[in-house]
Amino acid sequence: xxxxVSYAVEKVVNIRRAKxxxxxxxxxxxxxxxxxxxxxxxxxxxxVDSYVVSNSQSLTSYGALAMAxxxxxxxxxxxxxxxxxxxxxxxxxxGAKEYEKCGRELGNTFWTTSFIGILQFVFIFFAAExxxxxxxxxxxxxxxxxxxxxxxxxGIMLVFSLLSxxxxxxxxxxxxxxxxxxxxxxxxxxxxxxxLVLGRxxxxxxxxxxxxxxxxxxxxxxxxxxxxxxLFNDEYKKYFTKVFFSVFNVKRALNLLNLSWPIMIDKxxxxxxxxxxxxxxxTMGTFAITTYDVVKNLERFAFLPAMAFAQVITFLVSNRLxxxxxEGAKNNIKKILLLTAATxxxxxSILCLNARYFVGLFDxxxxxxxxxxxxxPMISLLVVFDFIQVxxxxxxxGAGDVRxxxxxRFFSCALFFYPTCYLAAKLxxxxxxxxxxxxYGAYYLTTGIMxxxxxxxxxxxxxxxxxx
Numbered sequence: 001x002x003x004x005v006s007y008a009v010e011k012v013v014n015i016r017r018a019k020x021x022x023x024x025x026x027x028x029x030x031x032x033x034x035x036x037x038x039x040x041x042x043x044x045x046x047x048v049d050s051y052v053v054s055n056s057q058s059l060t061s062y063g064a065l066a067m068a069x070x071x072x073x074x075x076x077x078x079x080x081x082x083x084x085x086x087x088x089x090x091x092x093x094x095g096a097k098e099y100e101k102c103g104r105e106l107g108n109t110f111w112t113t114s115f116i117g118i119l120q121f122v123f124i125f126f127a128a129e130x131x132x133x134x135x136x137x138x139x140x141x142x143x144x145x146x147x148x149x150x151x152x153x154x155g156i157m158l159v160f161s162l163l164s165x166x167x168x169x170x171x172x173x174x175x176x177x178x179x180x181x182x183x184x185x186x187x188x189x190x191x192x193x194x195x196l197v198l199g200r201x202x203x204x205x206x207x208x209x210x211x212x213x214x215x216x217x218x219x220x221x222x223x224x225x226x227x228x229x230x231l232f233n234d235e236y237k238k239y240f241t242k243v244f245f246s247v248f249n250v251k252r253a254l255n256l257l258n259l260s261w262p263i264m265i266d267k268x269x270x271x272x273x274x275x276x277x278x279x280x281x282x283t284m285g286t287f288a289i290t291t292y293d294v295v296k297n298l299e300r301f302a303f304l305p306a307m308a309f310a311q312v313i314t315f316l317v318s319n320r321l322x323x324x325x326x327e328g329a330k331n332n333i334k335k336i337l338l339l340t341a342a343t344x345x346x347x348x349s350i351l352c353l354n355a356r357y358f359v360g361l362f363d364x365x366x367x368x369x370x371x372x373x374x375x376x377p378m379i380s381l382l383v384v385f386d387f388i389q390v391x392x393x394x395x396x397x398g399a400g401d402v403r404x405x406x407x408x409r410f411f412s413c414a415l416f417f418y419p420t421c422y423l424a425a426k427l428x429x430x431x432x433x434x435x436x437x438x439x440y441g442a443y444y445l446t447t448g449i450m451x452x453x454x455x456x457x458x459x460x461x462x463x464x465x466x467x468x
Contacts, residue, residue: 021316021320021325021327021328021329021330021331021332021335022316022328022332022335024335024339027312027316027332027335027336027339028339030173030175030312030316031305031308031309031312031339032308033175033176033178033179034175034178034179034308034309034311034312035304035305035308036179036182036183037166037175037178037179037181037182037308037311038304038307038308038311039301039304043297043300043301043304044186044190045186045189045193045215045218046069046073046297046300047297047301048189048190048193049065049069049193049211050062050065050066050069050293050294050297050362051361051362052193052194052197052198052211053065053197053208053211054290054362054363054364062290062293063137063141063286063289063290064132064137064141064144064145064148064208065145065148065208065211065293066278066289066290066292066293067132067135067137067141067145067278067282067289068145068148068149068152069293070274070275070277070278070293071131071149071275072149072152072153072156073271073274074268074271074272074274074275075120075124075153075156075159076156076159076271077267077268077270077271078116078120078264078267078268078271079113079116079117079120079156079159079160079163080163080263080267081260081261081263081264081267082109082112082113082116082164082256082257082260082263082264083109083113083163083164083166083167084167084260084263084314084397085109085256085259085260085263085397085402086105086106086108086109086164086167086168086171086256087167087170087171087314087315087318087397087398088259088314088318088397088398088399088400088402089105089171089256089259090102090105090106090109090167090168090171090172091171091172091314091315091318091319091322091398092318092319092321092322092400093105093322094171094172094173094319094322095318095319095320095321095322095323096322096323099238099239100238100239100240100241102168102171102172102239103239103240103241104249104252105252105256106164106165106168106230106239107249108249108252108253108256109164109167109168109256110161110164110165111253112253112256112257112260113160113161113163113164114160114161114164116160117156117157117158117159117160117161118157120153120156120157120160121153121154121156121157124149124150124153125150125153128145128146128147128149128150128153129142129146131146131149132145132146132149134279135275135278135279135282136279136282136283137282137289138286144208147209148208148209148211148212151209151212151213151216152211152212152215154212154216155212155215155216155218155219156215158216158219158220158222158223159219161223162219162222162223162226165223165226165227165230166178166181166226168230169226169229169230170311170314170315171315171318172236172239173315173319175311175312177226177229181222181225181226181229182222184221184222184225185218185219185221185222186218188214188217188218188221188222189214189215189217189218191214192210192213192214192217192218193210193211193214195210195214196209196210196211196213196214197210197211197214198210259400259402260402262402262403262405262406262407263397263402263405263406265406265409265410266393266402266405266406266408266409266410269409269410269413269414270409270413272413273413273417273421273443273446274296276417276418276421277292277421277439277440277443278292280421280422280424280425280439281425281436281439281440283425284432284435284436287367287368287371288432288436290362290363290367290368291359291368291371291372291375291436292436292440293362294359294362294363294368294372295359295372295375295376295379295440298351298358298359298376299348299351299376299379299380299383301347301351302344302347302348302350302351302380302383303344303347303383303386303387304347305339305340305343305344305347306340306343306344306386306387306390306391307390309336309339309340309343309391309394310390310391310393310394311394312336313332313333313336313391313394313395313398314394314395314397314398315398316329316332316336316398317329317332317333317394317395317398317399318398318399318400320332321398321399326461329395329398329399332395333391333392333395333458336391337388337391340387340391341384341387344383344384344387348380348383351376351380352376352377352380355372355373355374355376355377356369356373358376359372359373359376360373371432371433371436374433375433375436375437375440378433378437378441379437379440379441379444382441382444382445382448383444385444385445385447385448385450385451386444386447388447388451388454388455389447389448389450389451389454392451392454392455392458393405393409393450393454395458396454396457396458401457401462404454404457405454408450408453408454408457409450412446412449412450412453413446416442416445416446416449417442417443417445417446420442420445420446421439421442421443424438424439424441424442425439
């Protein structure tokens with residue numbers, strides 16, 4: 001399939017005669033490990049979690065998991081902010097062959113990211129019950145979900161340090177080792193999730209709390225592997241004149257935060273859309289919450305190629321601009337947009353043609369399968385808007401133009417998504433399918449607005465000249 005996609009894109013954009021940017025073969029070689037990593041780190045854990053819990057416990061427990069997952073996804077996106085800024089900085093130094101500076105920036109990235117991770121854990125620990133009540137769920141769901149959210153957030157704290165290590169590897173064009181680390185992580189999570197939730201493999205049955213414990217074990221092991229690889233890999237010795245743990249420069253850390261806070265705002269405002277969606281859909285009842293969780297997880301799975309390409313375009317643009325090759329950066333953006341359209345279109349088609357089967361996997365009692373199998377294809381038609389903005393945002397971040405991404409996403413969400421979604425939830429619509437589509441569809445219409453402004457900005461070429 002990879003060869004077919006490569007050939008098709010080359011024919012469309014005449015890539016074979018292009019001299020600027022990476023070849024399709026090179027892009028796909030970077031993309032495949034990122035695809036596997038994205039599937040393992042972002043998509044499979046919530047799908048496995050949802051499947052295990054939905055097939056073993058009540059709809060209320062599944063709903064509590066779904067609401068927590070939306071909030072935890074926001075924290076995970078928040079964790080990405082500083083490492084993404086670190087990729088932009090380290091990638092430029094790597095492209096300019098200033099290797100010792102790459103190693104020093106890893107130290108600054110690690111300590112800054114870890115501190116933010118601790119702060120989020122402390123906040124969640126004390127605010128878990130208040131978060132559930134704000135979401136508008138039943139008291140029973142609050143009592144089930146709050147302890148689970150506290151434990152799960154400790155696992156998310158470990159994600160912060162992990163992403164600083166993986167970000168360094170990506171910035172120096174190593175996407176293979178992050179894939180291996182993520183493969184190990186998902187294998188660990190699946191084993192302990194099934195074991196601790198259901199009481200299998202000689203492990204105690206902890207029910208929903210077992211999922212949180214599996215997350216903690218997963219990311220602890222992944223951190224140890226990533227750290228060991230960076231410290232003991234002979235190829236990385238050129239980056240470190242001393243152990244990066246001993247490096248923390250306040251001025252550089254502040255520069256990193258200055259570059260990161262726009263990413264934090266744009267990722268938080270964007271990720272909070274999922275939380276807001278769950279709050280609005282909660283007005284339709286527990287079946288709508290669970291349907292939303294299934295549809296969202298399935299679409300994220302279909303969206304995996306775009307997520308992987310977004311990671312690739314960030315470091316490709318960063319390295320190309322570091323090498324003073326803006327035309328190469330632009331050509332890489334064009335190629336990746338076309339590759340993303342081909343791959344995401346294929347995965348969404350498979351998903352929609354078999355919607356009833358995939359939704360039914362998470363609904364053994366057949367309580368919402370009919371509803372979910374209708375809304376899934378309807379929502380999927382709008383996904384094209386999302387993958388365009390994801391790729392273009394990744395390109396702008398690689399160029400260090402993070403404030404443009406922040407402004408577009410923040411104002412699109414604040415001025416369009418939140419009020420539109422709220423109004424859709426309040427409209428007196430009797431047809432539940434149409435009501436669900438209007439609430440959820442507001443999200444994808446918002447990504448269409450983002451795509452328009454990102455494209456408009458990229459055509460100006462100002463993004464190529466950002467200093468970081």
